[in-house]
Amino acid sequence: MAASRGTLRTVPMASGAVWLYLRFAATHFRAQMQYPGALALQIIGSALFTAIEFAGVWALLNRFGNVRGWELAEVAVLYGLVMVGFSAAEATGRGFDTFHRQVRGGGFDRVLLRPRHTVLQVAGADFAFHRAGRWLHGAAILVWGLCNAGIAWNPARVILLAETIAGVTVLFLGVFVAVAAVTFWTVQSLELFAIVSNGSVDAGSYPATVYRRFMRHFLFYLVPIGTVTYFPVAALLGRPDPLGTPPWFGWIAPAAAPLFLAAALLLWRLGTRHYSSTGS
DSSP states (O other): OHHHHHHHHHHHHHHHHHHHHHHHHHHHHHHHTTSHHHHHHHHHHHHHHHHHHHHHHHHHHHHHSOBTTBOHHHHHHHHHHHHHHHHHHHHHSHHHHTHHHHHHHTTHHHHHHSSSOHHHHHHTTOOOGGGHHHHHHHHHHHHHHHHHTTOOOOHHHHHHHHHHHHHHHHHHHHHHHHHHHHHHHHSSOTTHHHHHHHHHHHHHTSOGGGSOHHHHHIIIIISTHHHHHHHHHHHHHTOOOTTOOOTTHHHHGGGHHHHHHHHHHHHHHHHHHHOOOOOO
16 A cells, blocks of 8 residues: 555656656747747758768768678668667757756756756756757658668567667667766766767767677677667668677667666766765
8 A cells, every 4th residue: 555655656746757847848949949040050050960971871881882781771770760869869968968067167056955856957957959950860861771771561670660769869868867977076077978979879870790899898788879779770670690699689679778877877876975066
């Protein structure tokens, strides 16, 4: 009975947190829409940046034909998944990118005084809606790749695709949380955010077989972008894995993303306990 009452209390708390987060998002959206022309130019610029990046991938595949047996459409599936997940996480988790300013300026003191979870408040501190351009272009590349990769579609593969997209988004949210949590000890971001997040984007856009063993271990175990993208996409395409993993592993690999996010949240919790006010 006590456990049941605890569950009933948790449901309205969770729904209240979601509602508050949506209120944060709506407020920031209205603020950014005060300058619609600037927002539109940022969206276009974000899309063009992704187009230029993928042009490099196209040039590579056009010159060599394939990368470790992966052709352009198959690599496009990887690239599109990473871009869709990264841009969605970046748009909704922008507050963690700028979190070092709160720590250095003492703004996190106010966060601790409010009766809401610190992760919710930091996540809702900023939104990057201009990343919609990168998301849309990444989605277009993903759709093109899926239509031209010769996938034998069935309900299971549709579910796997949805799980992989969600997994990539959750994984990058975990990366943002983990890098922000390090700021509790370093006070400054030390460019770690850009190195880890952007490096994961670049590395996850190609099949893991192109990398040496130590790099694969990093992408599979430390920041498991390779686990969440390479193995599920190989299963989606029906490709055997030359690394020797069993075929069923690709169907459960997206589960690594929530596990990584849970580890990042644990690091965040340790960081909040370590935090001491700047006194400013």
